[in-house]
Amino acid sequence: MSATLRIDGRTLELRAGATLLAAARRAGADVPTLCHRDGLAPEGGCRLCLVEVGARGQLAAACHTPAAAGLEVRTESLALGELRREILALVRDARPAGAFRASPEGDELERLLARYAVPDAAPPGRPATPAPAPLDTSHPYVRFQDDRCIRCRRCLHACEEVQGQFVYGIEGRGAGTRLVFGPGERFAESDCTACGACVDACPTGALSDRDRIETVPATRTTRSTCAYCGVGCQIEIETRDERVLRIHGAAGAAVNRGHLCGKGRYAHGYQASPERLREPLLREGEGWRALSWPEAIAWLARRLREIQRRHGPDALGAMTSSRSTNEAAYLLQKLFRSQIGTNNVDCCARVCHASTALALQLLTGTGAASASYADLERARLIVVAGANPTEAHPVVGARIKQAALRGVPLVVIDPRHVELADYAACHLQLRPGTNVPLFNALAKLLVESGAIDRAYVQERLEGFEELVTFSRGLSLEDLARTCEVPLEGIRTAARLIGEVGPTLFVSGLGLSELTQGTASVMALTNLGMLTGSIGRPGAGMLPLRGQNNVQGNADMGSMPTQVTGYQRLDDPAVRRRFAEIWGAPLPGGPGLTLPEMLEAARAGSLRGLWIQGEDPAQSDPDETRVREALGCLELLVVQELFLSETARLAHLVLPAAGALEQEGTFTNGERRIQAVRPALPPPGSARPDWEVIRDVGIALGATWSYASPSNVLEEIAAVAPSLFGGVRFERLAGDGLQWPCPDLDHPGTATVHAERFLRGRGRLAVVEYAPSPEHGVPGFPYLLVTGRIRDHYNVGTMTRRTPNQELAPEDRLEIHPDDAAREGVADGARVGLESRWGATRARARVTARVSPGTLFLSFHQPETHANRVTGPQRDPQSNCPEYKITAVRLHAAGRTS
Ligand SMILES: Nc1nc2c(c(=O)[nH]1)N[C@H]1C(S)=C(S)[C@@H](COP(=O)(O)OP(=O)(O)OC[C@H]3O[C@@H](n4cnc5c(=O)[nH]c(N)nc54)[C@H](O)[C@@H]3O)O[C@H]1N2
Ligand SMILES: Nc1nc2c(c(=O)[nH]1)N[C@H]1C(S)=C(S)[C@@H](COP(=O)(O)OP(=O)(O)OC[C@H]3O[C@@H](n4cnc5c(=O)[nH]c(N)nc54)[C@H](O)[C@@H]3O)O[C@H]1N2
Numbered sequence: 080m081s082a083t084l085r086i087d088g089r090t091l092e093l094r095a096g097a098t099l100l101a102a103a104r105r106a107g108a109d110v111p112t113l114c115h116r117d118g119l120a121p122e123g124g125c126r127l128c129l130v131e132v133g134a135r136g137q138l139a140a141a142c143h144t145p146a147a148a149g150l151e152v153r154t155e156s157l158a159l160g161e162l163r164r165e166i167l168a169l170v171r172d173a174r175p176a177g178a179f180r181a182s183p184e185g186d187e188l189e190r191l192l193a194r195y196a197v198p199d200a201a202p203p204g205r206p207a208t209p210a211p212a213p214l215d216t217s218h219p220y221v222r223f224q225d226d227r228c229i230r231c232r233r234c235l236h237a238c239e240e241v242q243g244q245f246v247y248g249i250e251g252r253g254a255g256t257r258l259v260f261g262p263g264e265r266f267a268e269s270d271c272t273a274c275g276a277c278v279d280a281c282p283t284g285a286l287s288d289r290d291r292i293e294t295v296p297a298t299r300t301t302r303s304t305c306a307y308c309g310v311g312c313q314i315e316i317e318t319r320d321e322r323v324l325r326i327h328g329a330a331g332a333a334v335n336r337g338h339l340c341g342k343g344r345y346a347h348g349y350q351a352s353p354e355r356l357r358e359p360l361l362r363e364g365e366g367w368r369a370l371s372w373p374e375a376i377a378w379l380a381r382r383l384r385e386i387q388r389r390h391g392p393d394a395l396g397a398m399t400s401s402r403s404t405n406e407a408a409y410l411l412q413k414l415f416r417s418q419i420g421t422n423n424v425d426c427c428a429r430v431c432h433a434s435t436a437l438a439l440q441l442l443t444g445t446g447a448a449s450a451s452y453a454d455l456e457r458a459r460l461i462v463v464a465g466a467n468p469t470e471a472h473p474v475v476g477a478r479i480k481q482a483a484l485r486g487v488p489l490v491v492i493d494p495r496h497v498e499l500a501d502y503a504a505c506h507l508q509l510r511p512g513t514n515v516p517l518f519n520a521l522a523k524l525l526v527e528s529g530a531i532d533r534a535y536v537q538e539r540l541e542g543f544e545e546l547v548t549f550s551r552g553l554s555l556e557d558l559a560r561t562c563e564v565p566l567e568g569i570r571t572a573a574r575l576i577g578e579v580g581p582t583l584f585v586s587g588l589g590l591s592e593l594t595q596g597t598a599s600v601m602a603l604t605n606l607g608m609l610t611g612s613i614g615r616p617g618a619g620m621l622p623l624r625g626q627n628n629v630q631g632n633a634d635m636g637s638m639p640t641q642v643t644g645y646q647r648l649d650d651p652a653v654r655r656r657f658a659e660i661w662g663a664p665l666p667g668g669p670g671l672t673l674p675e676m677l678e679a680a681r682a683g684s685l686r687g688l689w690i691q692g693e694d695p696a697q698s699d700p701d702e703t704r705v706r707e708a709l710g711c712l713e714l715l716v717v718q719e720l721f722l723s724e725t726a727r728l729a730h731l732v733l734p735a736a737g738a739l740e741q742e743g744t745f746t747n748g749e750r751r752i753q754a755v756r757p758a759l760p761p762p763g764s765a766r767p768d769w770e771v772i773r774d775v776g777i778a779l780g781a782t783w784s785y786a787s788p789s790n791v792l793e794e795i796a797a798v799a800p801s802l803f804g805g806v807r808f809e810r811l812a813g814d815g816l817q818w819p820c821p822d823l824d825h826p827g828t829a830t831v832h833a834e835r836f837l838r839g840r841g842r843l844a845v846v847e848y849a850p851s852p853e854h855g856v857p858g859f860p861y862l863l864v865t866g867r868i869r870d871h872y873n874v875g876t877m878t879r880r881t882p883n884q885e886l887a888p889e890d891r892l893e894i895h896p897d898d899a900a901r902e903g904v905a906d907g908a909r910v911g912l913e914s915r916w917g918a919t920r921a922r923a924r925v926t927a928r929v930s931p932g933t934l935f936l937s938f939h940q941p942e943t944h945a946n947r948v949t950g951p952q953r954d955p956q957s958n959c960p961e962y963k964i965t966a967v968r969l970h971a972a973g974r975t976s
C-alpha cells in the first residue's frame with residue numbers, strides 16, 4: 080500500500096517531493112499565500128500559509144514544509160483564522176494608511192483582507208513611508224508604486240526564475256526595507272526587459288502594467304498566437320470597446336507556459352496607430368487616390384491580365400508574407416500558379432533561413448527543426464551557434480538561461496559577446512564568416528577522440544568514411560588560425576560535446592546569412608549526426624526561425640522550386656493531384672527566387688510584382704539597387720498595415736488586417752500550427768489578406784468558394800496530405816499540432832527522424848571552407864555584422880509605433896573600445912560607414928560586445944539605411960544574402976550630442 084497523509088479529513092496519496100501546500104491544494108483546500116506563488120521557489124516569509132499539524136496542532140508553513148506519510152493536517156480553524164487576520168493586518172499596516180482596502184474585486188492582498196474580514200482600525204504610530212518616491216513611472220510599460228509594495232519578494236523570484244534577469248533586490252532592514260531595481264534608482268535605468276513576469280506575480284498591484292492604471296474590466300478575452308517572432312507564444316488578448324486593454328501569456332501553453340517577452344506583451348500600440356492604412360490607395364502622380372474595394376480588385380485583376388497577355392505569365396511574380404497567415408500565403412502562391420501560370424513565388428525565408436532549410440533538407444530529408452522547444456528542458460548540453468535568443472527569441476532565450484543556471488553547460492559560438500556568453504561554459508568568439516573551419520575542427524576532434532555514437536553512425540548515416548578521410552587532411556592549427564579562435568577553446572568545446580553525446584544545437588542567422596550559409600549549417604549538422612543527436616529527445620537541430628509565420632510561409636509552397644508541403648514541381652503524381660484539386664495545371668519549370676525577381680525587374684523581364692507584408696526597400700540587401708529594381712516595375716502592388724518604404728513605391732496599396740484582427744493559422748519554428756483568432760475589427764475598410772486574394776482570384780475567373788480560412792486549411796490538408804492531412808482548424812484549440820500530421824487521428828510529431836531519417840539515411844557532408852568575398856578587401860578594414868536588437872522588430876513598422884521607440888530610439892553602430900580609440904570615435908558620435916556598395920551614418924556605441932575589427936549595426940529604422948551598406952553577395956546554393964559580413968571603412972564624422 081502506498082504512503083498517505085490526511086488533510087482536512089481527506090486521505091491523500093503521498094507524492095514524492097510535494098510540500099504541504101501542494102498536497103492541500105490537491106485536497107481542494109484553499110490555503111492563503113502571499114509571498115508564495117505556484118511555479119516559483121518557496122519564500123517562506125509571510126507565514127500566511129500556516130497550517131496545523133498533528134493532534135497538538137503544531138503550526139507549520141505549508142509552502143515549504145514537506146508532506147510526509149501519516150501526517151494529519153488542518154488548513155482551517157478558528158485559531159488559524161485569527162492568526163491570518165493578524166498577519167494580514169500587520170502586512171497592511173506596514174504600508175501607509177489607505178494603500179489597501181478590503182475588496183473581493185481588488186488585488187490578491189485586498190481579496191484576502193476581505194476574505195478574512197480584517198477590521199479596518201489601524202493601530203497608532205504607523206511606520207513612516209521609506210525614502211524613495213512612491214510612484215515610479217519612468218519605464219514605458221511597467222510602473223512601481225512603493226506604497227503598495229509589501230516586500231514579499233515574489234517579483235524577485237519571478238524575475239530570476241522565469242526571465243533569469245535579476246532586476247530586483249531588497250535593501251535595508253525591518254520597517255526600512257525597500258525594493259530596489261538593479262544599480263539604478265529608477266525603473267527605466269534597470270536591466271528590466273519588460274517581460275511582465277513580475278507584474279503577473281505581484282499580489283498587490285505595486286508592480287503593474289502602465290497602460291492599465293485604471294482597472295476597467297475587459298469585456299472579451301481572445302486566445303491567439305503572438306505575431307512577432309517564430310517562437311509562437313500563446314497570448315490572451317483582453318479587449319473592451321474595440322481596444323486592447325492588455326495582452327498576457329496563456330497559462331499552461333506548451334510553447335510559453337504563460338511567459339511572454341516585452342514585444343509580445345506590451346508592443347501592441349501599433350494596432351491602433353492613426354498611421355494604419357484604412358482604404359485601398361491608387362497612385363496618381365505624386366499622390367494617392369482612395370478606392371473602394373470593388374474598384375481596387377477590378378483594377379488589379381485587369382492589370383495582372385494585361386501584363387500576362389502582353390509579356391507572358393513569367394513577367395509577373397509574388398512575395399508572400401511571413402507575417403500573415405498560412406491561408407494568405409497558400410492562396411497567393413495558388414493564385415500566381417493556377418490563375419497567372421508562373422512559379423515566380425518566393426518569400427522572405429529566402430533572405431533569412433533559406434540556407435538552414437536547404438542544408439537540413441539535403442542532409443536529413445526536411446528543412447525544419449528536428450527538435451522542439453520542450454527539448455530545452457531535457458537537454459544535457461546546449462550549443463548556441465550564430466543566434467542571439469535573449470534578444471531575438473526572448474522566451475526561448477530565458478529558458479536557455481534557466482537551463483544554464485540549473486547547471487546545463489552552454490557553448491556559445493558567436494563573434495560578439497552576446498548575453499548568453501555570460502552564462503556559457505565556453506564562448507568561441509570566431510571571426511565572422513568562419514563557421515565552416517570551426518565546425519570542421521570540432522568534427523575532427525570528435526572523430527579522432529572516438530567521442531562519437533558509432534552505432535548511430537553505422538545504422539543511420541552515410542558518408543562517414545569520406546568525412547573521416549577529409550578530416551584527416553585538415554590541420555587543427557590551420558583551422559583555429561582561420562577562425563581566430565584559440566585551439567584550446569575549440570578543444571574544450573569538443574570535450575564538452577564528446578562527454579555528453581546527444582546535444583541540442585540551437586542556431587540562427589549567424590550561420591544562414593553568409594555566402595557559406597548552407598555550408599555552415601551542413602557542417603553543424605555533421606556534429607548533430609556524429610553525436611547521435613538528431614531524433615533523440617533533448618537533442619537535435621533547433622534553428623530558431625525568424626518571423627511568426629516564416630516556417631508556415633515556406634510550408635505553404637511559397638518557393639519557386641517546390642509547391643505546398645515541399646513537394647517537387649516535376650513529380651508526376653504531385654502534378655496530377657494539384658491539377659485535380661486546383662482544376663488548373665501546375666506551371667512547369669522553376670520560377671525565380673526573390674533576388675532573381677528583383678534582377679529580372681531591373682532587366683525589364685519582370686513587369687509586375689505583388690508584395691504581401693514584406694518591405695524589401697528597407698530589408699533587402701544593397702538597398703540602392705533594390706529601390707532601382709522596384710522603380711522599374713510597371714505594376715507594384717503592396718498589401719500592408721502601414722505605408723512602408725516599399726508601399727511608398729507602389730502603384731496600388733491594399734490595407735491589411737493585422738494579426739490581432741484576422742483569423743487563420745501561423746506555424747512556429749518547431750513546426751507547430753497554431754490558431755490565430757481576431758480580437759478586434761481592422762481599422763477602416765482594411766481586410767484580411769486571404770480574403771482579398773480570394774476576391775482577386777474570382778475576378779480573374781477562378782471558381783473559388785472559400786468562406787473562411789478553415790476552408791483554405793482543408794484544401795492545404797488535401798494537397799499535402801503527408802504533412803498536413805490531419806490538420807483542421809477545430810483540432811488546433813490549445814497547443815495546435817506539430818507537423819507531420821498525416822491523418823485526423825494523428826497527434827502530431829514533436830521529434831522528427833526519431834526512428835529513421837525522413838530521407839532514409841542521414842548524410843554526413845564533406846564541407847570545404849571558402850572565404851567570403853567580403854574577407855580581406857583592401858581599403859575596407861572592418862567586418863560589419865548586421866542583425867537585431869531586443870526592442871525592435873525587423874523593419875520596425877510595428878515596434879516603432881509603440882513605446883519601444885522610447886526604449887531604443889535609434890540603431891547604434893557597436894564598435895570595440897580599441898577601434899574607437901584608434902579611429903577617434905567617441906561613444907554617441909555619428910560615424911560614417913562605407914562599403915563597396917554604399918554608405919550611411921549611425922551613432923556609435925563603444926562596447927566590448929564586439930571584438931576588435933568587427934562592427935555591429937541593427938537595421939530597424941528606415942533612416943539608418945543599414946542595407947545601403949550591405950552588398951549583393953549571396954550563398955550560391957540557397958540564394959540567401961550575406962547580411963552577416965560586409966567589408967567597411969569608417970569616417971569619424973564629428974561629435975554630436
Ligand atoms: N527583437 C527582435 N526579434 C526578432 C527579430 C527582430 O528584428 N527583432 N527578427 C526575427 C527574425 S526575422 C529572425 S530571422 C530572427 C533572427 O534571430 P538571430 O539569428 O538570433 O539574429 P541576428 O541578430 O540577426 O544574428 C544572430 C547572431 O549571429 C551572429 N553572427 C554574425 N556572423 C556570424 C558568424 O559568422 N558565425 C556565427 N556563429 N555567428 C555570427 C551575430 O553576432 C548575432 O549575434 O529573429 C526574429 N526575432
Ligand atoms: N541588414 C540586414 N537586413 C536584414 C536582416 C539582417 O539581419 N540584416 N535580416 C533579414 C531577415 S532574416 C528578414 S526575415 C527580413 C525581414 O524583413 P521584412 O519581411 O521586410 O520585415 P518585417 O518587419 O518582418 O515585415 C514586413 C512587413 O509586414 C507587415 N505586416 C505585418 N503583419 C502583416 C499582415 O498580417 N499582413 C500584411 N499584409 N502585412 C503585414 C509589416 O507592417 C511590415 O512592413 O529582413 C532581412 N533584412
Ligand SMILES: [Mo]
Pocket residue numbers: 430431432625626629
Ligand atoms: Mo528572418
